[in-house]
Amino acid sequence: MSRIRFIHIRNFRAIKDLEYAPSSGFNCFIGPGDSGKSSIIDAIDLCLGARRNAQFCDTDFHQLDVDKPIEILITLGALDDALKNLDNYGNYLRSFDKITGQIHDEPEAGFETVITLKLEVCSDLEPSWTLYSDRAVTQATTRGLQWADRVKLAPTRVGALAQHNLGWQRGSVLNRVSDERADASATLAKAARDARAAFGEEAAKQLGDALSIVGKTAKELGIPVGNSVKAMLDAHSVSFVGGTISLHDESGVPLRGLGIGSTRLLIAGLQRKASENTSVVLIDELEHGLEPHRIIRLLGSLGSKEATEPLQVFATTHSPIALRELSGSQLIVVRRNSASMRLLPIGTDDGVQGTIRTCPEAFLAGSVLICEGASEVGLVRGIDQYRTSKGLPSIFASGVALVDAGGVNKIYSRAPAFSGLGYRCAVLRDDDVAVDADVESAFTSAGGTVFKWDTGQALEQAIFAGVSDEAVHELIKMAAEDIEWNTINDHLKNFSSNTIDVNSFGGAITPEMRVCLGMASKNKKTPWFKTVTRMEAIGRDVIGPDLEKGDAFFKEKIDHLFTWASHVQP
Numbered sequence: 001m002s003r004i005r006f007i008h009i010r011n012f013r014a015i016k017d018l019e020y021a022p023s024s025g026f027n028c029f030i031g032p033g034d035s036g037k038s039s040i041i042d043a044i045d046l047c048l049g050a051r052r053n054a055q056f057c058d059t060d061f062h063q064l065d066v067d068k069p070i071e072i073l074i075t076l077g078a079l080d081d082a083l084k085n086l087d088n089y090g091n092y093l094r095s096f097d098k099i100t101g102q103i104h105d106e107p108e109a110g111f112e113t114v115i116t117l118k119l120e121v122c123s124d125l126e127p128s129w130t131l132y133s134d135r136a137v138t139q140a141t142t143r144g145l146q147w148a149d150r151v152k153l154a155p156t157r158v159g160a161l162a163q164h165n166l167g168w169q170r171g172s173v174l175n176r177v178s179d180e181r182a183d184a185s186a187t188l189a190k191a192a193r194d195a196r197a198a199f200g201e202e203a204a205k206q207l208g209d210a211l212s213i214v215g216k217t218a219k220e221l222g223i224p225v226g227n228s229v230k231a232m233l234d235a236h237s238v239s240f241v242g243g244t245i246s247l248h249d250e251s252g253v254p255l256r257g258l259g260i261g262s263t264r265l266l267i268a269g270l271q272r273k274a275s276e277n278t279s280v281v282l283i284d285e286l287e288h289g290l291e292p293h294r295i296i297r298l299l300g301s302l303g304s305k306e307a308t309e310p311l312q313v314f315a316t317t318h319s320p321i322a323l324r325e326l327s328g329s330q331l332i333v334v335r336r337n338s339a340s341m342r343l344l345p346i347g348t349d350d351g352v353q354g355t356i357r358t359c360p361e362a363f364l365a366g367s368v369l370i371c372e373g374a375s376e377v378g379l380v381r382g383i384d385q386y387r388t389s390k391g392l393p394s395i396f397a398s399g400v401a402l403v404d405a406g407g408v409n410k411i412y413s414r415a416p417a418f419s420g421l422g423y424r425c426a427v428l429r430d431d432d433v434a435v436d437a438d439v440e441s442a443f444t445s446a447g448g449t450v451f452k453w454d455t456g457q458a459l460e461q462a463i464f465a466g467v468s469d470e471a472v473h474e475l476i477k478m479a480a481e482d483i484e485w486n487t488i489n490d491h492l493k494n495f496s497s498n499t500i501d502v503n504s505f506g507g508a509i510t511p512e513m514r515v516c517l518g519m520a521s522k523n524k525k526t527p528w529f530k531t532v533t534r535m536e537a538i539g540r541d542v543i544g545p546d547l548e549k550g551d552a553f554f555k556e557k558i559d560h561l562f563t564w565a566s567h568v569q570p
Contacts, residue, residue: 001078001279002076002077002078002079002080002083002152002153002279002280003024003076003077003078003279003280003312004022004044004048004074004075004076004077004280004312004314005021005022005075005076005077005096005098005103005112005114006019006020006021006073006074006075006096006101006103006114006116007019007020007021007022007040007043007044007072007073007074007075008071008072008073008075009039009040009043009071009072009073010062010068010069010070010071010072011061011062011065011068011069011070011071012039012043012060012061012062012070012071012072013036013039013042013059013060013061013062014034014035014036014039014062014336014341015036015039015040015043015062015341016062016063016339016340016341017340017341018040018341018343020040020343021101022312022314023309023312023329023330024078024309024312025303025304025309025311025312025313025330026302026303026304026309026313026315026326026330027312027313027314027315027330027332028286028313028315028316028317028322028326028330028331028332029041029314029315029316029317029332029334029343030316030317030318030323030331030332030333030334030363030364031333031334031335031336031364031366032364032365032366032399033318035334035335035336035341036334036336036341037284037316037334038284038316040314040334041282041283041284041314041315041316042284043072044072044074044155044280044282044314045155045157045282046072046119046127047072047073047074047117047118047119047129048074048117048153048154048155048280049154049155049157050147050150050151050153050154053127054127056070056121056125056127057125058125060121061121066122066123067123069120069121069122069123070119070120070121071118071119071120072118072119072120073116073117073118073119073132074116074117075094075096075103075114075115075116076114076115076116076117076153077096077112077113077114078112078279079113079114079115080152082149082152083115083149083153084113088146089115089131091133091135091136091139091141092115092116092131092132092133092136092143093107093113093114093115093133094106094107094113094114094115094116094133095107095108095111095112095113095114096111096112096113096114097111098111098112103116105133105134105135106135115131116131116132116133117129117130117131117132117145117153118130118131118132129144129145129150130142130143130144131143131144131145153280155280155281155282155314156280156281156282157282157283158264158281158282158283158286180206180207180208180209180210203230203231203232203245204230204231206231207231207245210231211228211229211230211231211247213270214229214247214266214270215227215228215229217266217269217270218266218269220269220301221265221266221269221294221297221301222294222297223258223262223265223266224249224262225249225250225255226249226250226251227250228250229247229248229249229250229255230247230248230249230250230252231245231246231247231248232245232246232248232252259289260288260289261288261289261290261291261294262289263289264283264288264289264290264298265290265294265297265298265301269301279310279311279312280311280312280313280314281302281311281312281313281314281315282313282314282315283313283314283315283316284315284316285316285317285318286298286299286315286316286317286319286322287317287318287319287321287322292321295319295321295322295325296321296325299322299325299326304325304326304330318364320360320361320364321360323356323360323363323364324356324357324360327348327353328345328346328347328348328349328352328353328356329345329346329347329348331345331346331356331363332344332345332346333345333346333363333421333422333423335421335422342422344421344422346363346417346421349417351413351414351416351417352416352417354413355414355417355418356417358414359401359403359404359414361401362401362402362403362418362423363418364401365399365400365401365423366398366399366400366423366424367398367399367400367401367423367424367425367426367565367567368400368401368403368418368423368424368425368426369400369401369402369403369425369426369427369428369561369565370403370405370411370414370415370418370425370426370427370428371402371403371404371405371428371429372405372407372408372411372427372428372429372430372459373404373405373406373407373530374404374530374531374532374535375459375460375529375530375531375532375535376404376428376429376459376535377402377403377404377532377535378531378532378533378534378535378536378538378539379459379535379536379538379539379543380395380402380428380539380561380565381402381532381536381539382535382536382537382538382539382540382541382543382544383539383540383543383544383558383562384396384539384562384565385536385539385540385544386539386540386541386543386544386545387544387562392566393566395562395565395566398565398566398567400565408429408430408433408435409433409435411427411429411435412427412435412436412439412440412443415427415443415448416443419443419446419447419448420446424447424567425443425447425448425449426448426449426450426451426561426564426565427440427443427448427449427450427451427452428451428452428561429450429451429452430452430453430457430458430459431452431453431454431455431456431457431458432456432457432458432461449564451557451560451561451564453557454553457518458518458522459522460517460518460521460522460527460528460529461515461518461519461522462518462554462557463475463518463538463543464514464515464517464518464521465514465515465518465551465554466550466551466553466554466555467542467543467546467549467550467551467554468546468549468550469508469509470546470549471542471543471546471549471550472505472509472513472514472517473505474541474542475517475521475538475542476488476502476505476517478529478534478537478538478542479521479528479529482528482534483526483528485502487526488502488520488528489501489502491520491521491523491526492504492516492517492520494520494523495516495519495520495523496512496516499512500512500513500516543558547559
């Protein structure tokens with residue numbers, strides 16, 4: 001059950017130079033699109049896959065610089081005795097310090113014995129796979145892994161097109177779930193002339209254990225294959241080779257006709273059964289083709305919840321469901337700019353883990369705006385909708401996620417989860433409740449931005465102080481759609497010592513009326529606008545169109561916020 005201990009990638013696609021010591025269990029890469037997540041998965045597959053050749057082109061070189069070779073070095077531990085054989089590989093055996101993550105070129109007592117496989121591609125686009133050690137380079141000696149060992153170490157790639165794993169083809173997971181092999185040559189010739197069923201009867205005897213494992217796995221994962229699966233001749237095959245034998249359901253329908261999600265789920269489950277022979281699984285966009293409940297089942301089948309990891313998994317995802325199911329120790333944020341790429345483990349800090357559970361979508365964005373509450377989220381969404389209706393770019397197109405902190409006291413328990421992981425982060429809060437000045441200062445010192453209303457103002461007070469008279473009347477009408485006039489009237493009289501009521505708003509709006517409206521609308525018992533939906537409508541239908549008519553200082557604050565939010569990440 002080999003494990004990848006260290007990865008070093010140079011000059012491959014989006015990756016200029018990346019070093020990473022993965023965990024021995026689940027490694028799920030998250031982050032914005034085009035950050036290089038899939039390139040990491042592809043690099044592992046290209047280096048370790050049991051292939052004699054691979055197609056490369058100039059675009060596989062970092063920034064198209066073909067003068068700098070692609071180099072992918074994968075260091076493997078948990079080696080079996082054959083891979084530690086001194087006669088075969090003695091000059092290439094090295095040691096790995098699990099505590100420091102360092103590789104020592106000589107095997108040393110107290111450290112794990114490891115071996116490094118290197119893939120190099122130069123400007124001629126011809127790949128070469130060799131074993132690597134510093135002393136071998138010094139001695140100018142080269143050799144590769146024996147083919148049987150290459151096959152043994154090859155990872156299973158669970159992709160959108162992985163039907164070959166549902167037949168007994170070279171590299172198929174079915175060849176790993178048991179040692180059984182079907183001698184198909186004579187039977188295939190006869191079956192080609194007579195009937196597919198003839199071979200099916202023979203295959204049932206020769207592949208009984210494997211078929212039983214497949215049937216049980218499919219049942220465990222809820223994949224409809226009937227009461228049993230069969231190994232029959234593939235009607236689409238044109239050559240009499242191992243791949244001619246494939247899995248069928250009890251009606252004789254090939255399992256490769258299953259949907260993408262079912263195919264991926266079944267192959268992942270079979271890989272779990274075969275983990276004693278090969279233990280590395282690669283999945284790009286693990287949610288592809290799967291409903292939420294089957295995403296959860298897939299993660300469970302890969303051992304994501306188990307204390308002792310049965311498989312080493314490298315995956316990417318854009319699914320909030322997956323983030324909720326995985327722990328912070330299994331998630332790695334990928335950060336890339338024009339100069340470098342960084343992999344940042346999220347970790348298991350209580351604040352971070354709670355934030356993942358509460359707002360996983362935000363971890364899939366490039367920028368995060370942490371709002372004090374639902375009202376602020378609705379306001380920003382509404383104004384953004386108005387702006388896009390006028391041809392301005394949406395902040396969501398710029399990779400911004402909105403987070404409801406659930407109150408001013410929770411804002412800065414959420415913020416470090418993002419700012420510490422390289423996310424571009426800002427806060428939108430009221431100013432009617434004091435916050436810890438030292439905590440906020442630490443946030444801004446770390447690169448965070450704070451947007452807040454005028455001194456002492458909550459959102460509703462800022463709105464009624466900042467919009468035009470016409471907009472004030474519209475807001476009162478909108479409040480009356482949800483709250484009875486008598487209740488609104490009581491609120492106004494209560495917050496104005498009976499000097500203002502609903503009949504006071506027949507003409508111009510005085511500063512005193514605006515103050516009263518701000519206080520009345522945010523009352524704790526029956527607030528007027530405290531939902532995302534209602535505040536979204538206000539932002540879209542009232543505040544957005546009114547910004548040019550209202551208070552210039554209020555407009556300036558909104559403009560500053562959207563200037564920040566509209567910044568496209570590099």
